[in-house]
Amino acid sequence: MSNKLLKVTGIRKSFEIPSGILGKKKILKAVNDVSFEIMEGQTFSLVGESGCGKSTTGRLVSRLLTPSEGEIWIDGEEISQKKESQLKKMRQKVQMIFQDPYASLNPRMKVRDIIAEPLLIHTKLSKLEQQRLVSEILKVVGLNESHADRYAHEFSGGQRQRIGIARALIMKPRLIIADEPVSALDVSIQSQILNLLKDLQSEYNITYLFISHDLSVVEHISDYIGVMYLGTIVESGPKDAIFSNPQHPYTKALLSSVPIPDPKLRKERIILKGDLPSPMNPPAGCPFHTRCPVSMEMCKTIVPKVTQVALDNHFVSCHLMSS
Amino acid sequence: MEFTSTVTEKKQVVPKKKYSPVREFWVNFKHQKTAFFASMFILLLIIIAIIGPSIAPYDPYKPDYDATLQGPSSEHILGTDEYGRDIFSRILVGTRITLSVSTSSVLLGAIVGTVLGIMSGYFGGWLDRIIMRSSDVMFAFPDLLLAIAIVAVLGPGLNNVIIAVSVFSVPSFARLVRGSTLEAKENTFVEAAKSMGAPHKRIMFKHIFPETVSSLIVFVTMRIGTAIIAASSLSFLGLGASPETPDWGAMLSMGRDYLGTASHVVMMPGIAIFLTVLAFNLVGDGLRDVLDPKTKNE
Numbered sequence: 001m002s003n004k005l006l007k008v009t010g011i012r013k014s015f016e017i018p019s020g021i022l023g024k025k026k027i028l029k030a031v032n033d034v035s036f037e038i039m040e041g042q043t044f045s046l047v048g049e050s051g052c053g054k055s056t057t058g059r060l061v062s063r064l065l066t067p068s069e070g071e072i073w074i075d076g077e078e079i080s081q082k083k084e085s086q087l088k089k090m091r092q093k094v095q096m097i098f099q100d101p102y103a104s105l106n107p108r109m110k111v112r113d114i115i116a117e118p119l120l121i122h123t124k125l126s127k128l129e130q131q132r133l134v135s136e137i138l139k140v141v142g143l144n145e146s147h148a149d150r151y152a153h154e155f156s157g158g159q160r161q162r163i164g165i166a167r168a169l170i171m172k173p174r175l176i177i178a179d180e181p182v183s184a185l186d187v188s189i190q191s192q193i194l195n196l197l198k199d200l201q202s203e204y205n206i207t208y209l210f211i212s213h214d215l216s217v218v219e220h221i222s223d224y225i226g227v228m229y230l231g232t233i234v235e236s237g238p239k240d241a242i243f244s245n246p247q248h249p250y251t252k253a254l255l256s257s258v259p260i261p262d263p264k265l266r267k268e269r270i271i272l273k274g275d276l277p278s279p280m281n282p283p284a285g286c287p288f289h290t291r292c293p294v295s296m297e298m299c300k301t302i303v304p305k306v307t308q309v310a311l312d313n314h315f316v317s318c319h320l321m322s323s
Numbered sequence: 324m325e326f327t328s329t330v331t332e333k334k335q336v337v338p339k340k341k342y343s344p345v346r347e348f349w350v351n352f353k354h355q356k357t358a359f360f361a362s363m364f365i366l367l368l369i370i371i372a373i374i375g376p377s378i379a380p381y382d383p384y385k386p387d388y389d390a391t392l393q394g395p396s397s398e399h400i401l402g403t404d405e406y407g408r409d410i411f412s413r414i415l416v417g418t419r420i421t422l423s424v425s426t427s428s429v430l431l432g433a434i435v436g437t438v439l440g441i442m443s444g445y446f447g448g449w450l451d452r453i454i455m456r457s458s459d460v461m462f463a464f465p466d467l468l469l470a471i472a473i474v475a476v477l478g479p480g481l482n483n484v485i486i487a488v489s490v491f492s493v494p495s496f497a498r499l500v501r502g503s504t505l506e507a508k509e510n511t512f513v514e515a516a517k518s519m520g521a522p523h524k525r526i527m528f529k530h531i532f533p534e535t536v537s538s539l540i541v542f543v544t545m546r547i548g549t550a551i552i553a554a555s556s557l558s559f560l561g562l563g564a565s566p567e568t569p570d571w572g573a574m575l576s577m578g579r580d581y582l583g584t585a586s587h588v589v590m591m592p593g594i595a596i597f598l599t600v601l602a603f604n605l606v607g608d609g610l611r612d613v614l615d616p617k618t619k620n621e
Contacts, residue, residue, distance in 0.1 A: 062518050091520030103511035108533045118519045167519075 004073075005040040005175055005207045011060055011070030011080065013053075017280065028280045030056040031067075032231035032287075038224070040174070043201065043208040045218040047254070048228035051276055054211045057228070058179045061209060062096050063087055075174060092122050095168035099180035101160035105152035111138075111163055112148040118171045133170060141166045141196060158189035162196070169200065177209045182217055194221055215258045219243060224313070227251045230287040231279055237314030247309055247316040249292050286319065294320065351613045358609020361602040368599060372419040381409035383416045383569045392585040402587045404577060410591045413569035417592070420570045421599065424481055425550040428488035433543050435489070436496020437535070441527050443497060444504025455501070458494035466491045470553055474562040481570075484563040488550045499542055500535050507534035537614035545607035548600040555596055571596050 013031040031053045038044040046054040059065045061072055063079060072080040079090050095118070098104035105114055115137060116130045125133070135145045141162040152160055161181060168176050178197070182190040198221060200206060212218050218225060219239065226236040227250065235248040246252045253270040272291045277283050283290050289299035299319055307321045308314065353359055371378075381387075381399075387407030395402045401411040443454040461469065473487035507513065508531055516526050557563040558572030566573055571592040578588030 064514060064518055088520060091518070094518075096515065096518040098511050098515060100511055104515045106512040106516075106530055117516070117521070121519060121521050121525070164515075167515075171519075 003040055004037050005075055006044075006061065006209065007037040007071075007073040008057075008061065009035045009071045009073075011035075011057070011067040011072065013056055013060055013065060013067050026280050029231055029282060030279060031060060032282075034070075034228075034231070034233055036224075036226050036233060036236060038175075038207055038209060040207050041201065041205045042223040043210050043221055044224045044226065045210040045212060045222040046226050046228055046233075047212055047215060047218050049213060049276060051279065052228045053231040053279070054213075054228050055179055058096075058177045058209060058211045062094055062177050063090070088122070092118075092171050093174045095171060095173040095176050097161070097164050097168050097176060097178040097181045100184050101157055101164055102152075102184075104164055105160060105167075107151065107153055109151070110148070111150055111152060111155075114152065114163060115148075115166045115170055118167065122171060134166075137166045137170050140169065140200070156189075157185050158193060161185060161189075161193050165193075165196065165200070169204075172204065173206065175207045175209065177211070179211045180213070181210075183212065183214060190217065191220075197221065215254060227254065230277065230282055232287060232317070234288065234318070235314075235316045237309070237316075238312075241309070241314045245309075245314075247314075247321055248288075248318050249294050249320075250288050253293075286317075296320075348613060352609065355609035355612060358606050358612075361605035361609070364598070364602045365606060368418055368422060368602075371415055372422045375415040375418050379409075379412035379415045381412040383408060383413040384567060392581060392588065394585070394587055401591045402585070404574070404588050405581060410574075410588065413574060414571070414592060414595050417569040417571050417574065417595075420481070420564065420568065421551055421554070421596075424485055424554045425488075425547050428485040428554070429492055429543055429546045429550050431485065432489035432492025432546070433496050433539065436493040437500045437532070437539065439493065440497040440500025440502075441504050441531060441535070444501040445508055445523070445527050445531060451501075454497060458497050461491065461494040464491075466549075467553060467556055470557060471560070471562065474557060479562045479565075481564050481568075484554050484557050487557065488553050491553075492546055492550070495546070496539075496542065499538060503535035503538055504531055507531045510534070541607055541611040541615050544603055544610055548603040548607070551596060551600050551603070 010033050011031060012029070012033055015028045015030060017026040017028050019026050034053075034057055036044060046057060048054050056065065060067045060080075061074075063072075063082070067080050070080060071078055074090055075093060077090065079087060082090075109117075112131065112134055115134045119125055119130045119133065123130075131148075134148060138145060138148060143159065143162055143166070147155070147159075147163075152163060155163065164181075181197070182193050185193060194217065197208065201208065208221070210218070210221055222239045224237065225239055225242045226233045227242070227248065228234070229250050235242065235246070235251045242251065243255065246255055249270075250272075253272050256268065256270045270293060272293075274291050277287070277290055283300075285301045286292070286295075286299040286304050289295045292299065296319060302319070304317045304319045304321075306315050306317050309316055309321065352362075376383075385408065387403070390399070390403050390407040391405055393399055393403045393407075399409050399411065401409075401414065403409055404413070439454050443451045464472075469491045470484075470487040473490055474483050477483040477486060510530075513526060513530050516530050521530075554563060555570075555572030555575065558570045559576040561576060564570035564573040566577055574592040575589055575596075578585075578592070581588050
């Protein structure tokens with residue numbers, strides 16, 4: 001419970017976007033100086049609207065992408081610039097669950113082979129031994145052995161996601177990066193999958209980096225939350241602190257958009273004006289100042305520093321806090 | 324909010340009446356009438372290629388100077404050539420040569436082209452640039468001219484014809500497979516395989532290659548027609564099969580001196596080539612409609 005499993009410090013990722021034949025290459029800063037850490041057995045969620053860089057952060061941590069700058073420590077090992085051949089150990093410890101359970105399972109492979117693939121890659125277990133583990137894991141995720149010889153397209157969305165979870169689970173990973181694992185599912189199925197993820201966490205002491213745009217999902221599963229906007233984490237802290245005492249104007253606006261299941265209760269709805277600025281041409285100063293309802297003159301020029309709010313581990317980047 | 328962790332969706336797994344991919348293909352392909360008959364014709368050719376030499380009424384090599392350049396008759400149903408050899412027997416025996424030369428050259432080209440194409444599309448970067456620019460250079464030559472050049476270097480003979488035809492097939496396959504690879508590697512399951520640490524070879528051949536197979540099957544079929552023409556042309560030019568071999572192209576070449584007096588000597592192997600190439604192209608069209616509908620308008 002006490003040791004840090006994942007520590008990310010100041011990672012950046014920019015993509016070069018070619019424009020025309022003679023045009024200058026544009027730089028898209030997808031992730032801009034993101035730092036966070038996750039204790040073993042806990043869940044850290046990244047929330048934000050689409051295009052804010054939360055998925056890119058997930059892909060950087062899983063090293064599907066290489067960060068341009070910064071450090072990623074997983075279980076005491078720095079992996080941010082390692083070559084694929086040096087990542088073998090890390091690839092066993094870290095597994096991913098993807099958003100689209102329809103696209104993330106190879107349609108030409110049987111469920112049995114999909115789930116056994118990590119074993120095939122990382123272990124020298126016999127076919128029989130592999131199949132025993134597959135049957136075991138199928139039960140753990142709420143499927144049964146008779147499902148193993150079918151193809152993924154024969155299943156419903158929720159069941160496919162269970163197959164994806166089984167594949168992630170079979171290596172007994174320490175960290176699972178779940179990139180919007182429930183947003184492609186029906187709401188009725190979402191809760192089942194979330195509960196499954198929680199049950200697995202308490203049973204196997206798994207750490208989650210959970211990426212989502214859905215605050216009600218995040219509230220259900222997280223211990224800590226990082227709110228991302230335009231490639232940076234604007235506020236981070238324990239779930240209760242974020243939900244009960246949001247500090248950053250963006251977090252306040254996000255939270256005000258969550259519907260409350262009580263028609264009598266009226267609360268103030270903060271509606272943001274304008275669109276998310278293009279990450280190719282981010283605003284100077286505080287990235288949020290173009291849409292901020294309480295923006296000040298200094299926000300247009302000076303990037304706000306990360307400030308600790310009174311409560312432990314609750315950080316916010318806003319001039320209102322630092323002043 | 325209350326969450327229950329019982330798995331109620333389990334009930335939804337009513338095994339759907341879904342055809343297996345092979346059966347689904349067969350059902351769809353049967354609706355393609357032209358292609359279906361063309362494929363029956365190809366099947367007949369394959370049978371002839373296997374049993375042809377044993378059902379041929381005459382020895383395809385043995386001259387009969389009493390019966391030279393005879394037109395079709397009850398004795399020789401497709402007539403005889405300048406040495407009195409039975410043309411029907413020669414065409415039957417030649418089927419094996421034609422089919423084996425064309426399919427082996429196309430398959431050879433397809434294998435090399437596929438490996439190059441997958442690597443090119445998957446790795447990208449300088450490897451992609453080298454492979455694609457070399458293909459561009461090859462594309463700049465007219466196919467047949469390139470084949471002639473290769474045979475000229477290697478010397479005449481059917482084996483060298485196979486090499487020549489496969490060499491000029493390689494770039495087309497490489498380009499086709501590169502395209503499908505670029506598309507296939509965007510699939511999330513390819514990313515999933517990367518995230519679990521699958522080696523490049525496994526990703527390329529287990530996850531990406533199957534995605535390219537349907538367009539490959541179509542292209543191989545189409546290409547066999549082209550290869551038959553190319554191999555026959557080389558034989559016609561005297562660069563392929565030696566003149567006494569009952570190769571269709573060589574037979575054309577032998578008969579061209581008698582075009583005015585005994586046109587059947589050229590006509591019969593010509594028709595054989597025409598029908599075979601047509602059949603392969605029709606089957607290719609049909610396969611494309613069934614397997615790869617999105618490339619229809621290319």
